[in-house]
Amino acid sequence: xxxxxxxxxxxxxxxxxxxxxxxxxxxxxxxxxxxxxxxxxxxxxxxxxxxxxxxxxxxxxxxxxxxxxxxxxxxxxxxxxxxxxxxxxxxxxxxxxxxxxxxxxxxxxxxxxxxxxxxxxxxxxxxxxxxxxxxxxxxxxxxxxxxxxxxxxxxxxxxxxxxxxxxxxxxxxxxxxxxxxxxxxxxxxxxxxxxxxxxxxxxxxxxxxxxxxxxxxxxxxxxxxxxxxxxxxxxxxxxxxxxxxxxxxxxxxxxxxxxxxx
Amino acid sequence: xxxxxxxxxxxxxxxxxxxxxxxxxxxxxxxxxxxxxxxxxxxxxxxxxxxxxxxxxxxxxxxxxxxxxxxxxxxxxxxxxxxxxxxxxxxxxxxxxxxxxxxxxxxxxxxxxxxxxxxxxxxxxxxxxxxxxxxxxxxxxxxxxxxxxxxxxxxxxxxxxxxxxxxxxxxxxxxxxxxxxxxxxxxxxxxxxxxxxxxxxxxxxxxxxxxxxxxxxxxxxxxxxxxxxxxxxxxxxxxxxxxxxxxxxx
Numbered sequence: 001x002x003x004x005x006x007x008x009x010x011x012x013x014x015x016x017x018x019x020x021x022x023x024x025x026x027x028x029x030x031x032x033x034x035x036x037x038x039x040x041x042x043x044x045x046x047x048x049x050x051x052x053x054x055x056x057x058x059x060x061x062x063x064x065x066x067x068x069x070x071x072x073x074x075x076x077x078x079x080x081x082x083x084x085x086x087x088x089x090x091x092x093x094x095x096x097x098x099x100x101x102x103x104x105x106x107x108x109x110x111x112x113x114x115x116x117x118x119x120x121x122x123x124x125x126x127x128x129x130x131x132x133x134x135x136x137x138x139x140x141x142x143x144x145x146x147x148x149x150x151x152x153x154x155x156x157x158x159x160x161x162x163x164x165x166x167x168x169x170x171x172x173x174x175x176x177x178x179x180x181x182x183x184x185x186x187x188x189x190x191x192x193x194x195x196x197x198x199x200x201x202x203x204x205x206x207x208x209x210x211x212x213x214x215x216x217x218x219x220x221x222x223x224x225x226x227x228x229x230x231x232x233x234x235x236x237x238x239x240x241x242x243x244x245x246x247x248x249x250x251x252x253x254x255x256x257x258x259x260x261x262x
Numbered sequence: 263x264x265x266x267x268x269x270x271x272x273x274x275x276x277x278x279x280x281x282x283x284x285x286x287x288x289x290x291x292x293x294x295x296x297x298x299x300x301x302x303x304x305x306x307x308x309x310x311x312x313x314x315x316x317x318x319x320x321x322x323x324x325x326x327x328x329x330x331x332x333x334x335x336x337x338x339x340x341x342x343x344x345x346x347x348x349x350x351x352x353x354x355x356x357x358x359x360x361x362x363x364x365x366x367x368x369x370x371x372x373x374x375x376x377x378x379x380x381x382x383x384x385x386x387x388x389x390x391x392x393x394x395x396x397x398x399x400x401x402x403x404x405x406x407x408x409x410x411x412x413x414x415x416x417x418x419x420x421x422x423x424x425x426x427x428x429x430x431x432x433x434x435x436x437x438x439x440x441x442x443x444x445x446x447x448x449x450x451x452x453x454x455x456x457x458x459x460x461x462x463x464x465x466x467x468x469x470x471x472x473x474x475x476x477x478x479x480x481x482x483x484x485x486x487x488x489x490x491x492x493x494x495x496x497x498x499x500x501x502x503x504x505x506x507x508x509x510x511x512x
Contacts, residue, residue, distance in 0.1 A: 170339035171359040
């Protein structure tokens with residue numbers, strides 16, 4: 001049994017938590033109401049700034065057309081594809097660099113330059129090279145996620161506990177065994193937490209690609225909406241994107257929790 | 263008379279880096295007999311750990327000879343830190359050496375399980391290192407080293423990460439296991455008491471570049487375990503001799 005003081009302490013923690021959640025809900029409702037009222041009363045131009053009710057109508061309209069799910073599915077599918085590919089390719093390159101330190105030193109400045117270059121600037125080139133199709137979109141996302149994966153995973157690999165490597169060497173382990181028995185397993189949690197960054201990076205790349213060239217997807221919705229000056233469609237796209245991004249982030253987060261527990 | 267297991271002749275080691283070269287070990291020669299327990303003491307940074315690294319092939323020697331009496335002499339290395347893998351169970355941790363040597367079979371695993379049983383770790387085989395105390399972790403590290411059935415054990419300041427009380431208990435523990443398994447061992451330490459209490463002979467090294475200052479045969483009457491040995495009158499005499507050799511100034 002806990003003491004009275006401890007019960008009070010637990011209660012105060014709980015109360016604080018509830019207060020935070022209620023405040024968050026009220027803040028959201030307040031902002032949405034303010035937006036709605038402001039556009040209804042003409043404080044802001046509802047044609048340019050749209051309003052929550054118009055956004056809702058637009059989304060319902062998309063749902064009735066059946067287009068809503070095609071766009072969401074396209075973006076999610078492309079993101080997951082480039083996320084998977086990017087993670088795989090990135091880890092593979094990181095392994096190669098870990099294996100050959102001289103090669104790592106040689107390409108280090110190139111990696112730094114590519115990493116600091118805003119990838120969107122490569123958009124026009126990518127479209128010409130790959131064609132105005134989904135390949136360009138995936139390539140754009142890969143460019144972003146692969147480089148970051150390589151840098152993060154390589155950094156984790158070279159910071160592997162040297163004592164554990166020494167231990168394996170004392171058992172006459174070869175390089176492949178050092179990789180599979182120490183370097184990879186001890187960085188397992190680093191790699192998993194990198195996935196969280198990677199899913200966001202992939203989504204950024206996919207949306208960038210979709211804004212440049214696409215026939216469907218959330219990025220396409222936003223681009224199309226701005227071209228026909230339908231700002232409610234643009235806002236709907238942005239809100240859908242926020243929802244998709246949040247769901248995917250928490251999905252990876254849940255997987256991380258599940259994997260690290262075991 | 264037991265035969266020599268290992269002999270080191272005129273060992274020399276130079277370290278290289280961008281700023282130049284450092285002569286770490288100038289000239290060291292000694293022999294070790296089968297079943298013997300040798301301690302190497304010396305001021306910190308004198309290159310005593312380097313000797314173990316060279317013996318276990320982790321570093322190259324610059325000059326000298328290492329003569330081993332039997333071909334395929336197997337060496338077990340116990341590091342300063344227990345280096346247990348958090349993501350492996352205790353059993354898996356102790357089997358890692360066999361795994362790497364591709365020597366893992368049911369018979370060997372049975373032997374390791376016997377060792378774990380004998381040394382009071384049977385209920386922990388499926389637990390993870392985080393569930394174990396510092397002393398137990400050290401025992402697991404020793405069993406991991408014994409699992410590959412080495413002919414000689416090299417212990418590189420194995421207790422330096424432990425607090426004083428635990429260190430006494432663990433060194434007693436490790437000593438008993440090594441004696442029971444009839445292993446030859448070389449321990450490197452900066453702790454004079456630890457060296458005298460455990461070893462048959464103590465080799466005292468000079469400061470860098472290291473040479474051998476003195477070798478003492480430790481003849482304690484009624485010699486038993488390290489903790490008991492510390493209580494013997496002659497213990498202090500050896501302590502004073504080695505202390506003078508090390509010539510420690512603050």
